[in-house]
Amino acid sequence: MSADVWERSVVRVVPPLRPRKLAKVPFVELADGRLQGVVSSGSDIARVYVSSIATRTHGYSCGTNNNRPCGGLHGAPCKHLRALVDEAVLQYGLDRVARYLRVDVGEGEDLVSRLDGAPEPAPAAVVFSRFLRHLAYLELPDTTEPIAELHWFPATRAVG
Amino acid sequence: MLGVQLAALLDGEVPGVEETLDLVAGFDAALVHGFARLDEEQAGRLAAVAGALRDTPLGPAVGEAVEKITAGSIGDEHLGVLAGARTALFGAVHDARLGRLDAALGRSRASWEEPASAPAADGPLGASRSWLQELAITGWRGVDHDLVSASDQAISALLGESRLRRLAVLLDGLVAELRASCPVATMDHVPARRWADLWARALLLTQPGVQGVAEPVGVVSGRFLPLGVDVHEHGTAVQIQVHGVLEPADGSSARLMRTSVAATKVDTIVGPALWRLLDGYPALLRALAEHRSADLADVPLTAAGDLLWREDQATVGEPADPFATARLRLADALAPAVPPLERHPVRIAEPVLLEGYTINGDTLDLDGNTLAVDLDRLPGCGPLTPELVAASSACVGLLRWDGGRWLLQPLAVQATVKRKAVEAHGGDWALGPTDPKVVKAEARAGDAVAVLRERAGRLLRK
Structure with missing residues (x-):
């Protein structure tokens, strides 16, 4: 952003997200000091895994929404965590995810292999409730009352 | 819009605008540092x-509020007054700019009539007000993850009340930007004007007695001829605002009107998928996609010229080419008044038709008068691209004013591509993309809206 952002009412502050398939990983976010999200179970449509990686320690965790630890965590990130990272890279771009996790990784390199954390507990319930809050936006009634405030938020073209 | 009209629009500064913007910039600088840490210079700017x-x-x-705040007593009633003061300054800038535009175009505008008093918005406003107060005390530079997360509960409470939707959508947009910028202390350039705009508007919407929704002043019937669609979007909201000309059934003169539909969403729903969120409005989407008029029967109308769309009171009508509408009806249609609290330059979005110009990069030249084209404002849910705009020879667009200059936001263009005449309108994909490449990409990505609705259905109601 250049210096004239100071004097403009309309400035793009949040970089646009790239579209991606949502079926496997319906929710990814860079928030609360973690790359965190929700991964749909491959075998049970009613089950999801809550997976997260901390930015500083790279400590990772994965478990079901009923707080059962993921069986795939054997001293290394499970397939859910790998899927989480892959989808985060699709959504935010490799640069932004790598910067957020504070790792150096070149284009085309595997981000997961650069993480040097160990399993560590994470507040899965918080992440899951953030996911539910996220989904709840799709359930709110729409409106034909004009929202004048949205003039500050023009739709723009996605990049890439 | 003719070359001479553009020349009149651009002809010199409007007296007082620059000085007013300087006052606003002073206010905004104080908000960057936080009202709890005002130094002498910043206190002087508030006093100005x-x-x-x-x-x-x-x-x-305002005098009393500035005195109290510089003395360190930052009560929410004083902050409300300051937000009002900043809004009044921008109201003056808005009026000056819109007045210049109306004069240049020869556009006549209805005068504002206060609607009969409607029930004021009521509900869980206190938590939002306190959070906005906390922001003002801390200043943008002091914003961290904890302060951002402190807004969660306030916003959740607002989302439950449809009458408070405007405030909820506004705060959600601001919070997402703050979250993405945390810690703000390390940002190179704080978007000071923008965030102060959002802060001030939000604080006004939390004041007791402020109306959250636009009350209709009557109903109207007639033929609505769309000119184009302006799309608004942030992570959790999308709004389409259709600008058009209404030919009232009672034979009275044609009027410039708008009609909007807004939905909440999530940040992973972007591009052409946005239209699927609005699938409850098939008649409006069809009128857009097929360039047709809509015949309206007794549709509520607000004092600000907004038709409150009612799907069951609208019938898709005859084909209606937006360029023909612009050529034939734009010059003499009566423009609507602007509600007092919405008088801010960001809301200026006046439909115009430009023809016979040349485009170089992001600058349009019409008879030697140049106008910036806002190429950032081409929505990803439609076919308009910078290349099409560059190749265009006619454009229906919105005139906007930001950063001290006029900008043209294209809504539709007629262009020549590979020696063929093509036309593209922002709403062309309202019923689904028509570009085979985009259709294919959409099919690959799968239906984001359907996937998330399924997840919501399964997980939210357990």
């Missing part, structure tokens, strides 16, 4: 705002 408004009805209240 009070000085400029001294002889207005706001004068005494």
Whole structure:
């Protein structure tokens, strides 16, 4: 952003997200000091895994929404965590995810292999409730009352 | 819009605008640092705002608020007054700019009529007000993850009340930007004006007695001829605002009107998928996609010229080419008044038709007068691209004003591509993309809306 952002009412502050398939990983976010999200179970449509990686320690965790630890965590990130990272890279771009996790990784390199954390507990319930809050936006009634405030938020073209 | 009209629009500064914007910039600088940490210079800038408004009805209240705040007593009633002061300054800039535009175009505009008093928005506003107060005390530079997360509960409470939707959508947009910028102390350039705009508007919407929704002043029937669609979007909201000309059934003169639909969403729903969120409005989407008029029967109308769309009171009508509508009806249609609290330059979005120009990069030249084209404002849910705009020879667009200059936001263009005449309108994909490449990409990505609705259905109601 250049210096004239100071004097403009309309400035793009949040970089646009790239579209991606949502079926496997319906929710990814860079928030609360973690790359965190929700991964749909491959075998049970009613089950999801809550997976997260901390930015500083790279400590990772994965478990079901009923707080059962993921069986795939054997001293290394499970397939859910790998899927989480892959989808985060699709959504935010490799640069932004790598910067957020504070790792150096070149284009085309595997981000997961650069993480040097160990399993560590994470507040899965918080992440899951953030996911539910996220989904709840799709359930709110729409409106034909004009929202004048949205003039500050023009739709723009996605990049890439 | 003719070359001479553009020349009249651009002809010199409007007296007082620059000075007013300087006052606003002073206010915004104080908000960057936080009202708890005002130094002498920043206190002086707030005092200048009070000085400029001294002889207005706001004068005494603003004087007292600035005095109290510089003395360290930052009560929410004083902050509300300051937000009002900044809004009044921008109201003056808005009026000056819109007045210049109307004069240049020869556009006549209805005068504002206060609607009969409607019930004020009521509900869980206190938590939002406190959070906005906390922001003002801390200043943008002091914003961290904890302060951002402190808004969660306030916003959740607002989302439950449809009458408070405007405030909820506004705060959600601001919070997402703050979250993405945390810690703000390390940001190179704080978007000071933008965030102060959002802060001030939000604080006004939390004031007791402020109306959250636009009350209809009557109903109207007639033929609505769309000119184009303006798309608004942030992570959790999308709004389409259709600009058009209404030919009232009672034979009265044609009027410039808008009609909007807004939905909440999530940040992973972007591009052409946005239209699927609005699938409850098939008649409106069809009128857009097929360039047709809509015949309206007794549709509520607000004092600000907004038709409150009612799907069951609208019938998709005859084909209606937006360029023909612009050529034939735009010059003499009556423009609507602007509600007092919405008078901010960001809301200026006046439909115009430009023809016979040349485009170089992001600058349009019409008879030697140049106008910036806002190429950032081409929505990803439609076919308009910078290349099409560059190849265009006619454009229906919105005139906007930001950063001290006029900008053209294209809504539709007629262009020549590979020696063939093509036309593209922002709403062309309202019923689904028509470009085979985009259709294919959409099919690959799968239906984001359907996937998330399924997840919501399964997980939210357990």
